[in-house]
Amino acid sequence: MEKIVLPEIENFHQIDVYVEQGGYKAAKKAFEQSSDDIIDQVKKSGLRGRGGAAFSAGLKWSFMPKTTDKPKYLCVNGDESEPGSFKDRQIFEDNPHQLIEGTLITCYAIGAKVAYVYIRGEYHKWIKLMQKAINDAYEKGFVGEGMKETFGTNFYCDIYIHKGAGAYICGEESSLMNSLEGKRGYPRIKPPFPAQNGLWGNPTTINNIETITNIPKIIENGWEWFAAIGEPKHPGTILFGVSGHVNKPGIYELPSGTLLTDIIYNYAGGVPGNKKILCVIPGGSSMPPLRGDQIEGVKMDAESLKEVGSAIGTAGIMVMDEDTDLVKVLARITQFYHHESCGLCTPCREGTGWMEKVLNRILNDEGSYGDLDLLISIANNIEGNTICALGEAAAWPVRYMITRFRDYFEERVKKEVMITVKNKVHSMRQTAFPLDDITD
Numbered sequence: 062m063e064k065i066v067l068p069e070i071e072n073f074h075q076i077d078v079y080v081e082q083g084g085y086k087a088a089k090k091a092f093e094q095s096s097d098d099i100i101d102q103v104k105k106s107g108l109r110g111r112g113g114a115a116f117s118a119g120l121k122w123s124f125m126p127k128t129t130d131k132p133k134y135l136c137v138n139g140d141e142s143e144p145g146s147f148k149d150r151q152i153f154e155d156n157p158h159q160l161i162e163g164t165l166i167t168c169y170a171i172g173a174k175v176a177y178v179y180i181r182g183e184y185h186k187w188i189k190l191m192q193k194a195i196n197d198a199y200e201k202g203f204v205g206e207g208m209k210e211t212f213g214t215n216f217y218c219d220i221y222i223h224k225g226a227g228a229y230i231c232g233e234e235s236s237l238m239n240s241l242e243g244k245r246g247y248p249r250i251k252p253p254f255p256a257q258n259g260l261w262g263n264p265t266t267i268n269n270i271e272t273i274t275n276i277p278k279i280i281e282n283g284w285e286w287f288a289a290i291g292e293p294k295h296p297g298t299i300l301f302g303v304s305g306h307v308n309k310p311g312i313y314e315l316p317s318g319t320l321l322t323d324i325i326y327n328y329a330g331g332v333p334g335n336k337k338i339l340c341v342i343p344g345g346s347s348m349p350p351l352r353g354d355q356i357e358g359v360k361m362d363a364e365s366l367k368e369v370g371s372a373i374g375t376a377g378i379m380v381m382d383e384d385t386d387l388v389k390v391l392a393r394i395t396q397f398y399h400h401e402s403c404g405l406c407t408p409c410r411e412g413t414g415w416m417e418k419v420l421n422r423i424l425n426d427e428g429s430y431g432d433l434d435l436l437i438s439i440a441n442n443i444e445g446n447t448i449c450a451l452g453e454a455a456a457w458p459v460r461y462m463i464t465r466f467r468d469y470f471e472e473r474v475k476k477e478v479m480i481t482v483k484n485k486v487h488s489m490r491q492t493a494f495p496l497d498d499i500t501d
């Protein structure tokens with residue numbers, strides 16, 4: 062199967078090799094067509110965003126206003142801070158010029174003259190590699206004013222890297238824009254959406270690194286070619302980042318709709334010691350986890366995962382074998398979201414902390430039966446009541462892990478009985494007592 066995003070070509074990250082292999086020809090082809098034609102082709106290709114929400118890339122581009130005096134911007138999102146997600150950095154390393162070429166084509170399609178590639182600040186290595194690729198592209202006239210001569214067009218654009226300060230929330234598109242503007246990385250209330258009111262109040266499109274890297278191949282080979290790969294409703298290849306209890310963790314570029322079991326057992330080499338799988342999170346730590354006995358026949362694409370009560374997210378597949386302590390896993394995941402909550406809205410700021418506290422109580426064998434329902438209740442009160450989707454990212458693992466592994470979690474808490482007792486304020490009321498405390 063042809064690899065679209067990470068082709069196996071030696072030294073493909075070098076500009077000369079990239080050009081030798083036909084690189085930057087798709088940009089020329091794109092510049093010879095109208096921007097509307099390019100948007101139309103990307104729409105028809107069915108390309109959906111690879112940053113988490115799987116939204117149609119072409120449709121998003123079409124939201125950019127056609128007639129405006131305001132400058133337009135493209136933000137290319139390489140913050141990649143979700144636990145279990147590590148695919149975008151591979152593009153910086155192995156295929157930066159296809160990302161640059163995709164950025165040029167996207168800028169042309171949406172009418173932007175400036176693109177910012179936002180990279181998490183700690184990713185020094187990938188920032189350095191990407192900066193070198195951008196410098197080389199400028200030098201050869203593939204980026205900046207030199208484009209006019211190279212491509213024989215009036216259009217040109219500039220690309221800048223913006224280093225984040227290392228916050229998960231800055232991957233959220235509106236926080237990313239605030240961060241780029243030099244402000245604190247707080248999410249913005251939507252609407253207005255970035256296409257109307259983005260960077261410095263101007264029309265802006267935000268796309269993930271992998272999404273943009275697909276673009277040159279769609280233009281080169283045609284939307285029909287792309288639309289025919291994998292699952293029709295979520296076509297193309299996907300970079301599956303497999304981690305956890307597998308023999309060969311890593312990134313596997315495969316057609317969408319590849320079976321989850323195929324990825325785990327054939328590509329990632331199965332589970333060490335042939336142990337059974339207890340749990341799989343299919344799309345990065347914020348997506349609903351699946352039980353080991355639920356994964357047979359599950360296809361890895363947005364629609365198929367929705368059918369089994371999960372989501373594709375960033376396609377970071379986290380595999381946990383039968384000896385995994387799921388309470389520890391959930392407590393650790395929740396600690397992450399508590400730590401990364403920006404604190405702007407109360408349900409997320411307080412709820413993530415409460416969930417962490419209760420989970421640690423269970424971890425220390427001090428949890429009670431009622432704690433499980435308490436956790437679900439906190440998660441339900443976060444979901445849908447926050448400014449940005451970090452709320453859901455924190456709530457989903459808790460809600461789905463506990464409901465899907467109820468027996469497992471019940472084993473870890475003290476049993477309780479409900480007894481009607483006298484209460485000064487409410488007269489009689491149902492109160493929970495730990496079963497261990499009942500002696501006769």
Ligand SMILES: Cc1cc2nc3c(=O)[nH]c(=O)nc-3n(C[C@H](O)[C@H](O)[C@H](O)COP(=O)(O)O)c2cc1C
Nearest residue numbers: 110111112138140141142232233234268269272450
């Ligand atoms: C808390 C949070 C963190 C996010 N982090 C990232 C990220 O690191 N990279 C990314 O591409 N999208 C991230 N997203 C999704 C972005 O908001 C946005 O939807 C995405 O960049 C759009 O690109 P796409 O349409 O190409 O997928 C995050 C969303 C949330 C709520």
Ligand code: SF4
Nearest residue numbers: 403405406409447449
């Ligand atoms: S949901 Fe959490 S991270 Fe998002 S704005 Fe509210 S407090 Fe901040």
